[in-house]
Amino acid sequence: MNSSLSTVPPGLAGKVVMSDDRRYRLLRSTYTTVGHPTAIVLSHSADDVAAALRLAREAGLRVAVRSGGHGLSGSGTNDGGLVIDLSAMHRVDVLDRSSRLVRVEAGARWAQVAQALAPHGLAISSGDHGNVGVGGIATGGGVGWLVRQYGLTVDHIRAVEVVLADGTAVRADAATDPDLLWVMRGAGAGAGIAVAFEIEATELRDVGLAQLAVAVEPDGETLRRWAAVMAQAPRELSTAVTLSQQDVTTAFITAVVATDSPALIRDAVAPLLGIGDMLAVRAHVVPYTELVPSAHLHANSGQMPSSTTNGLFTDMTPDAARALLAASTAPDPVLIQLRSLGGASHDPDPSSMAFAHRHQNTLVVASAFPPNDRATLADAWLSLGPYTDGAYVNFESAPNENTFARAYPGPTGTRVTDLWNRYDPDGVLRPQPPV
Numbered sequence: 001m002n003s004s005l006s007t008v009p010p011g012l013a014g015k016v017v018m019s020d021d022r023r024y025r026l027l028r029s030t031y032t033t034v035g036h037p038t039a040i041v042l043s044h045s046a047d048d049v050a051a052a053l054r055l056a057r058e059a060g061l062r063v064a065v066r067s068g069g070h071g072l073s074g075s076g077t078n079d080g081g082l083v084i085d086l087s088a089m090h091r092v093d094v095l096d097r098s099s100r101l102v103r104v105e106a107g108a109r110w111a112q113v114a115q116a117l118a119p120h121g122l123a124i125s126s127g128d129h130g131n132v133g134v135g136g137i138a139t140g141g142g143v144g145w146l147v148r149q150y151g152l153t154v155d156h157i158r159a160v161e162v163v164l165a166d167g168t169a170v171r172a173d174a175a176t177d178p179d180l181l182w183v184m185r186g187a188g189a190g191a192g193i194a195v196a197f198e199i200e201a202t203e204l205r206d207v208g209l210a211q212l213a214v215a216v217e218p219d220g221e222t223l224r225r226w227a228a229v230m231a232q233a234p235r236e237l238s239t240a241v242t243l244s245q246q247d248v249t250t251a252f253i254t255a256v257v258a259t260d261s262p263a264l265i266r267d268a269v270a271p272l273l274g275i276g277d278m279l280a281v282r283a284h285v286v287p288y289t290e291l292v293p294s295a296h297l298h299a300n301s302g303q304m305p306s307s308t309t310n311g312l313f314t315d316m317t318p319d320a321a322r323a324l325l326a327a328s329t330a331p332d333p334v335l336i337q338l339r340s341l342g343g344a345s346h347d348p349d350p351s352s353m354a355f356a357h358r359h360q361n362t363l364v365v366a367s368a369f370p371p372n373d374r375a376t377l378a379d380a381w382l383s384l385g386p387y388t389d390g391a392y393v394n395f396e397s398a399p400n401e402n403t404f405a406r407a408y409p410g411p412t413g414t415r416v417t418d419l420w421n422r423y424d425p426d427g428v429l430r431p432q433p434p435v
């Protein structure tokens, strides 16, 4: 055992995984990043999390927090530090069916949440991937398949159970600790370790799922037509677009309609058929669980190294559309994904929580892959950055001060900083890249 951890407390016996443990290989890394932590603490309770924080402090080890391990910056692991892994905390309980109040532990994956809620006819909009963890999404935002119908995941958090950096366990709701609740809904990573959330789910069983492939005109007008359709679309319709280079640039559109009525699904999707030359269309009614399926669940081994950044677009101007197309067709292209916003995601008052972006209409995510990912992305972003109006903290692989300013603009950033300093004065949990 590493000498710096020679005093593992009895409560953590069997839960501290070090490099000589055969579990280490499967626990050291995240989705994007291979880590070499000194120890991983498999926490089963808030007490374990507090004990892990104490252990790290006593041993002088830097802390990384991990729920699902899908964070793009790899901050769910580190080199030489201590990882607090919450994956054993994955309970999902319906607290009150009539008010649709659900308690979800932070280490659950969204596929597990969808599976657990389906028998109750409930769902929580999360993200597009079933292996992503509750902790990362529900402390950052949560732009999911139902974003225009339901809003973001954070919009429906009513209370959060947190272990603060000094090991104190608290439950914050609007009455008991409104400041902690405010900061945990969008900037939670720097305030405390969330162990569970109370979230208001929505009534949902089946949804319409349509997959369209559209040839994109070289001047980007197809993207403008997509944005125009989404601006008029019913809230039930949320779409995600991936630009891909086939013989022609193709927009692969996934459209989710939050209803099981074939007629409403047809009506919602029909305007999309007019945005360009359709290469393929498929539509069906599927259970919500199929959008974040259990088949997504997997161990993380650093299998997807990449560089990712993002920006929020308010308007899809001709220049913005052209710039998006140029980035995806450059000799060193980046992968461009667009997510429709609007609808319910615009409902909350921007000052009501740390996720303040409530007027932008499109989330643009750009990714590049090794070996030249950083340079490729930086180059592409030079031409896309000017069209952005803020950013979403969770789609950023190299967060820095600039990311903070874009994710938490103006008074939001001031309040986030104040609250991070109040709840974690030593900056033990301050988000940082794994260096």
Ligand SMILES: Cc1cc2nc3c(=O)[nH]c(=O)nc-3n(C[C@H](O)[C@H](O)[C@H](O)COP(=O)(O)OP(=O)(O)OC[C@H]3O[C@@H](n4cnc5c(N)ncnc54)[C@H](O)[C@@H]3O)c2cc1C
Residues within 6 Å of the ligand: 030, 031, 064, 065, 066, 067, 068, 069, 070, 071, 072, 074, 075, 076, 077, 086, 106, 126, 127, 128, 129, 131, 132, 133, 134, 135, 136, 137, 139, 140, 141, 142, 143, 144, 188, 189, 190, 192, 193, 194, 195, 394, 395, 431
């Ligand atoms: C394939 C893929 C698809 C994605 N799709 C979407 C999507 O559709 N919509 C969307 O909104 N986002 C999406 N994301 C981004 C996602 O929101 C973030 O990556 C998120 O941080 C992942 O959560 P996690 O718990 O898996 O992360 P982890 O890697 O476990 O954690 C990342 C960081 O988040 C913070 N954090 C995690 N858990 C806690 C906690 N319990 N308390 C306090 N802080 C915590 C910590 O700083 C931690 O280091 C996607 C990412 C990937 C890789």
